[in-house]
Amino acid sequence: MAIVSLCFILRGPWVAIVWAGGEEAQRSPRSTPVRPDRTSASGVRDDDLDTSRSEIRPLIERFTVDLGSLNRFYTIPISPARRERLKTFYTEWLQRLEEVNFEALSLDGRVDYLLFKNHLEYLLRQLDIQARQIAEMEPLMPFARAIIELEEARRRMEPIQSQHVAERLALMKRQIEEVRRAVEAGLREGRSDGQVRGSGSGGITPIRVTRTVANRALQTLQSLRMTLRNWFNFYHGYDPLFTWWVSEPYQSVDQTLGSYMDFLAQRVVGVRMEEMALGGPQPGPRRGAGGPQQPTTGEARPPVPRPGDTSDIIGDPIGREALLVELAREMIPYTPEELIAIAEKEMAWCENEMKKAARELGFGDDWKKALEYVKTRYVEPGKQPELVRDLAREAIAFLEQRDLVTIPPLAKETWRMEMMSPERQLVNPFFTGGEVITVSYPTNTMSHEAKMMSLRGNNIHFSRATVFHELIPGHHLQGFMTARYKPYRNLFSTPFWGEGWALYWELLLWDLGFHKSPEDRIGALFWRMHRCARIIFSLKFHLGEMTPEECINYLVERVGHERANAEGEVRRSFGGAYGPLYQAAYLLGGLQFRALHRELVESGKMTNRAFHDAILREGRIPVEMVRAILTRQPLTRDFRSSWRFYDLGRR
Template sequence: MRQRIEAIRSDPNYDIRQFIDTVAADIRDLERFHNISISPTRRARFEEYYKSSLSSLQDFPFQHLNQDGKIDYLLIQNFLERGLRQLGLTAEKDEKTEPLLGFAPGIVGLCEDRQNMKKMDGKKGAQDVFEIEKLIAETRIKILAEEITVDKTSAYRAARTVDELRARLEEWYGFFSGYDPLFSWWVKDPYAKVKKQLEELPAVIRKTLVGIDPEDNDAIVGDPVGREGLLAELEAEMIPYTPEELLEIGESEYVWCEAEMKKASRELGYGDEWRDALEYVKNLYVEPGSQPDLIRFLAHEATEYVEKHDLVTVPRIAKENWCMLMMAPERQKVNPFFLGGTNIIVSYPTDTMEHEDKMMSMRGNNIHFSRSTVFHEMIPGHHLQFHMMVRYKPHRNMFTTPFWIEGWSLYWEMILWDKKFPKTPENRIGMLFWRMHRCARITFSLKFHLGQISPQECIDLLVDKVGHERATAEGEVRRSFAGDYSPLYQAGYMLGALQLYSLRKELVESGKMKEKEFHDRVLQANMMPIELLRAFLKDQHLSTEFKPSWRFYDGR
């Protein structure tokens, strides 16, 4: 890294993107090699790397970089600082699981010795595995005797860690077994016993300490990050609001949506009983086998609209090259609605599903719900977005943020609403359902991570306040807390859209920028926190001490 800095000093035009590419490659290599999440060695190595990279970054001549270069500097600085903070928060969580993982250091030590290519002594390896098996057995006895007290979240996290350790130990055994005769002679029997213990322990933890039936594959638990965790994430996303303030924004937007729902409901003859109007719209679905035709029509409709009104550049390749796939029934448990991006993946019942599940899927993917989903996922939403991301500043793809990714697609739901794209009350109810859903996502995800509500209460909230089918609500909550999404991901839809909406007011409605230029520049800037995007588009003065301060929401 220091050699690269010398190159910077001798060449003032050195591109900071090379530094970013190096960090991205280094992180991939470190994650591949240090592949045990709870390893103290892993944590120490990442901490060292983040700190040394931040030190190297300070050698860049920030004041001589152009605006794009300064944005890149701030993005990688934020990325590295976020990584450091996350190490500390993760360490605190891991510490709470230690009463259940007294045997873990032994497994970690064996696996890391293999990674470092230390010579294996079969006899010693057998004794190490034997001691590990004894510790696991003791832990199991203590769990069943209720002698270990941990909170449910930490217990669930520990069970996942045991699964991870079992996989790593299996790699360790597979590396030597059969290739080293003495190793196999010594280790085969103790390894078979420890493997069995590691396979059984997660179920014991989940049943006894978490309260989950081991046979229940649909249980939703999640891993709340707490208020401090949310504040750390908000800092990284450059959102100068507290979780409590964001909850107020979600409620304010919900109130607006409900008022608009009532207007549409009155037009359909249901008065203020908008849930009755919603039930009517849910039953406006196409017959089995016809959903692909509907999706193709809706995709072309939205693309033609944005092109006709000159709202955003749609490259021919983006318009022509997308495919449609059908979602498997098992996957629909987690993704009850469409997915999109390069392709659109259609959620619709198959002949293997039970009757009740078929009806809930058809109602949940009705004509008017699907209308918003299609342009959210395709053009001008994610498909166009992903097309541009690999063509403009692709080095920024590592700075992933739901506020830019998901905010962009939901922002288009707001813009097309303002432009009266929905022509009928049924159309409007379809669009409003999704906006209410995104308001509710702020509420249920933040309250869950604050420890205020359970996953079941999140499901009830989606059913009661938004009008979800219970099966689709369960799928949404399961997807939110499965561990694949950051704590702010679900809130990022609405909040990111509101940020872009506010930025559009500043730049387009003020006459400083044409609408198409605004949208094209947002896409061509690629991923970043929206406040940093605002600074870039407005050509604001930047320094290495940049801190978020933009209060983007002015209420309803």
């Protein structure tokens, strides 16, 4: 593969010299050049290569690497300097885009222009939202600015004044003690109606705070504590004067800060601090719908979950205004309320189909009894890997027999399997996929109740409806293709494309009769109901209409989840590692692709294979932009999303 890539990059008559290899080949200009239609030993033909020529691609690639440099330098998420630097950076790139002659661009160039502009505008809006959320936390951490200034001065390699630093640390310790007393006073007065606020008189101004804001502040303090520790270790032992002046004040501040964090965790948030560990999701506001968020230096993770305990599930509802910002970024021209109505309509269809399958099994209209029966049909411990292997092969054969999508031989060859640890199953009770499918199943260390819930939740028929979602044609195939075609568009990655594509195949395979037995149909319907429920509970949570506990109960009562699996689902949804629209994106993205399939394939304009191959070669972008490409839609500089892909008046 590396040889082929070199050939493609170098081009021209000297390509074959490099391809041939060896000292003699390097000296000889008479080597035969590669023919345009040549296929390499790996089976890769020229028409298998990404030859796209978008005029905006170089701008996107440069922006991506430059942003990476800034993010690696400005590592403190709540830093005002970071926020101002990024605001300037995004604004300058928007101005650069304005200089482009849009009318002279190719279709690919116009699509990339609009994607890039949409992304930059979204990032600027997020800076404003983040600033508001940081302001909510500031009364709980008035000393944060001092930590930020110390670290940023070190990053700028400014000379350090050790005695002055020791004095700043002593002041910081007093500030931490004062704010703790203020929060204690606020607790004595009782929690407020939702805002951090101070009131009263007599020396201490009480601070009353919600659990959500306190939890956000706690995550941020965890990050700041690590930042201060890294700052101290940079000088300690290397600078004798620093070590003499600063060692004791630093240790005192660190202990006081740790005690304050314990207090916030236990008295305000309601979790135990010893359960928290460094290195997980970003503290403070978590934005973007584009999937699991990656940690940066000094960040913190939420409390480690314990079986049967949901006190760690807190979340951070963003409100309707911020949801509309997220939907605009994803090019979804619907309100949250309309999306909930779509989910309710799809849920009703699923329940009707569940009743049909239940009747075939002799349970009448009691589909929940039929679901309980299906949950008892699981393989014995140790046999789940064999089941997953066989289900993956069955799905591939089904796709190839019907010529639904091109599956590169290397994609079929290189997927792998791992087992999910008991700890991870508390957050991911089912499968996760991609090039590696990670399989949930009980282990010997689990309690009997946990073992049974894992067996029942990963039964044969549930698994049959998820393996192809995680592997081929789902996440593994899409990851394989997007690594090879227009990878620069990963900047615009969206779960409405990523999860929507995998979910779309659940819809299509249902329509094509992949699920023949009533047990298999119940397994597939369970997951579709689950995705309907994700839209409803996640949007209602962010609208302030449901609590995490109500979300758990909804999954158990409406969908039929095992309770531990429902807890894991809600914990995953609101733990901070996923954007606020991520869970809603599965079914909504799938419905977008299904609407596009009706428009282009069912109308006879494209074959299934051509349609699916084209989608996989366009990269991880909002589905409306996929539609614009495949329909060759005329695009203007002032394009705004308008595709109403779901008619609430029909099913």
